[in-house]
Amino acid sequence: MKNDIFFRKLQSSFFFLVMLVLSLMVFLPLICILYYVISRGIKAINLDFFTQIPSHVGDSGGGVLNAIMGSFYMVFLSIIIAVPWGLSAGIFLYDAPDDSRFAYLLRLSVDIIQSIPSIVIGIVAYVWFVMPMQKFSALSGSFALAIMMLPMIVRSTEETLRLIPKTLKEASLALGVPHYTTLFKIMIPSGVSGILTGGALSIGRVVGETAPLIFTAFGSPYLVHNILKPMDALPLLIYNCAMSPYESWHTLAWGASLILIFFTLCINLLIKIIVKKWEVVL
Amino acid sequence: MSNKILDIKNLNAFYQNHQILHDVTLNFFSNKATAIMGPSGCGKTTFIRCINRMHELDPKAKVTGEIILHNQNTLDMDSILVRRKIGMVFQRANPFPTMSIYDNVLAGYKLNGIKKSRDEKDEIVQDSLEKAGLWHEVKDFLHRKGTLLSGGQQQRLCIARSLAMKTEILLLDEPTSALDPYATANIEELIEELKKDVTIIIVTHNMSQAARVTDYTAFLYEGKLIEFGETEKLFTVPKHKMTEEYLAGRFG
Amino acid sequence: MLGEKTLKIFVFISAASVLLLLFVFASTLLWKSLPSIRVFGYKFLTGTTWDPISESFSALPFLVGTLVTSFLALLISFPFSLAIGVVLGEYFNTGVWSYFFRSLIELLAGIPSVVYGFWGLSFLVPRVRDLQVKFGVMPYGVGIFTSALVLAIMIIPFSALMLREMIYLVPKKYKEAALALGATRFEMIWKVALPYARSGIFAGFMLALGRAMGETMAVTMVIGNSNDFPRSIFSPGNTMSSLVANEFAEVSDNFYLSTIIQVALLLFLVTIFINIISKYITRKLSVRSSL
DSSP states (O other): OHHHHHHHHHHHHHHHHHHHHHHHTTHHHHHHHHHHHHHHHHHHOSHHHHHSOBOOTTOOOBOOHHHHHHHHHHHHHHHHHHHHHHHHHHHHHHHSOTTOHHHHHHHHHHHHHHHSOHHHHHHHHIIIIIHHHTSOOHHHHHHHHHHHHHHHHHHHHHHHHHHSOHHHHHHHHHTTOOHHHHIIIIIHHHTHHHHHHHHHHHHHHHHTOOHHHHTTTBOOSSOOOOTTSOBOOHHHHHHHHHTSSOHHHHHHHHHHHHHHHHHHHHHHHHHHHHHHHSOOOO | OOOEEEEEEEEEEEETTEEEEEEEEEEEETTOEEEEEOSTTSSHHHHHHHHTTOGGGSTTEEEEEEEEETTEEGGGSOHHHHHHHEEEEOSSOOOOTTSBHHHHHTHHHHHTTOOOOHHHHHHHHHHHHHHTTOHHHHGGGTTSBGGGSOHHHHHHHHHHHHHTTTOSEEEEESTTTTSOHHHHHHHHHHHHHHTTTOEEEEEESOHHHHHHHOSEEEEEETTEEEEEEEHHHHHHSOSSHHHHHHHTTSOO | OOOHHHHHHHHHHHHHHHHHHHHHHHHHHHHHHHHHHHHHGGGGGTOOOEETTTTEEOOHHHHHHHHHHHHHHHHHHHHHHHHHHHIIIIISOSSHHHHHHHHHHHHHHHSOHHHHHHHIIIIIHHHHHHHHHHHTSOOOSOSHHHHHHHHHHHHHHHHHHHHHHHHHTSOHHHHHHHHHTTOOHHHHIIIIIHHHTHHHHHHHHHHHHHHHHHOOHHHHHHSOOOOSOOOSTTSOOOOHHHHHHHHGGGOOSHHHHHHHHHHHHHHHHHHHHHHHHHHHHHHHHHHHHHO
């Protein structure tokens, strides 16, 4: 009997140890990736890196200003498309009666859109925009990114609104404020923290996306400010440079990876700040 | 006897297939306070929510009958206009968390897109807060968030918010049930003051509160109006046996 | 200020257009695949060659490629995800260390796919090549195994964090009941917590599987881009997504484009299927736990 308890305790400790070791092993690839990106990327980072466009094949140096600006433009544009759209679709879901068939279908659609592989979104954006316009454009890339952002914004809006006490809505309605005005002017501002978090998460999701941009924004070695023209983005540049045989371009790609990861980190940090600072005290 | 301001005839309220109010008929007199009293689940909250058309917010709810305000049946009016004339204060204070005290008072104007000049706004805010007995406590920090006030102050802010709309009738749905005795006493004193400007209809299950602050009392039981009359008479010589039993604490 | 009516219309249009978006999206894929569907019919799923020159197209090698890489990735990631779920859900479910650990896993989730691919290409591929030399197989370096390895790392955060949630949410009363009966912590986790959370755990892995199947860039960069039917897990191949990414640049005519879009359609259907199953299970769970 005594032995049995001893054995069981040993087994329990052994299990804990195995679980701990297995879970800590996940840091090996993380550390390895970060080591690669930081040690190689840091070599690329200098003033030129942020102010120049990539140099010609074979020349060393150059920068990724075109990709930084392109990422900025395209993500910004996709926010402009996706946020008002997703926000009001989220409001619709919040507002719909429980047994609404339409709301059920809409929720299902949002789930499905969320699960579409990004490359498939890229293909469809190609068919919708690039084929009729007969040229690659930043606009088509932004649209593909917007489709990726949409489900997250819809869902976070709906869920946030559901957490706000109903009494707030009633207080506004009792003042004779119309229904939709109440939703937009009272409910949305009260849920701003949750909605912004959803928005930031969706930016984090699309800023590193390459697949939907390959056939839409396509990439460009020049600094472009016209959204109807092909444009580069950081993940696209990483892909193109990584797949090239040139050492100097590889260095650029590592540098771009470093700032992309840094950017994602900033977004995670931003989310934590939003949650803390913008939380509306109810 | 005072003037009738609100004349309710054969009011029936439904939720899905369930009838909550049965043929309620009574009058409210202007510049008087009327208590709606009864055990929980008797339909008293539904009753006042019918008056400012809040009951119909849920598509499953239905109301029939007449609620006459100034010779007009409010049930035929635009619900939004009705709500601007008949204000409501809820069980739990609910100032808008994104707005300052100042903006909370003006919320009805802001949200309805009614423009006012700076001077007019200042005047409305001061006037409404004074009427709600809150002005002296908050006049130095009008631009702080309304949610930072104490529970009783928040409730008075909500009253000021309704008064700012120049409502004629103020519905109070158990306004003191979430407050401490001191804050409750404050609100009760306030009700006496408010009668100069508005007609008050207050839902309460606190009998002594009804006795203290109101001129008339309506006793509802299971969705039916059992008795209605001057508070003093109803409490001292109830006509109906059920009222007597309720007042004696035998049910409810 | 926007009027009430404008807002109402805007909300309705936004909602309706999401439905419309999905409908037009699926229709576009179907419509653009039609030329290819008409020619190949079900043979698109049974042949073994993809040869643009002789215009003989079959998606089977890529369907197999997708299934093999993602299931292999799931298999590799399984013990690690489970371990993280148990450690974060049961042993260290609150506190600074737990927060720190979770932040690092979120960081792993936040690394862009293309960076994983680049790292795979520069770090994993040479290592796998050395390994292949040792085992005496063709030392490609790139291939299905390498892709599965990268995918496994990429999907660990998703399944691990979901597992953590599921194990954490096992009601305390069951855990405590087990411990009160004299069970060790291991026995409690193994015999009470995990069985209780099993459908949630399953849903978590389905979610990760869906991720792996749709993942494009990292796979494209390390799979070797070969259209032949994969002979072993070490040989180069293509998944449906990597085929689309790789071949698109070489599209020469509309018919070829149509076959690629049909592959995209297939990928679309497979991932939706997996995700819907996972969502369905999660939703059923949330209904149960709210009772």
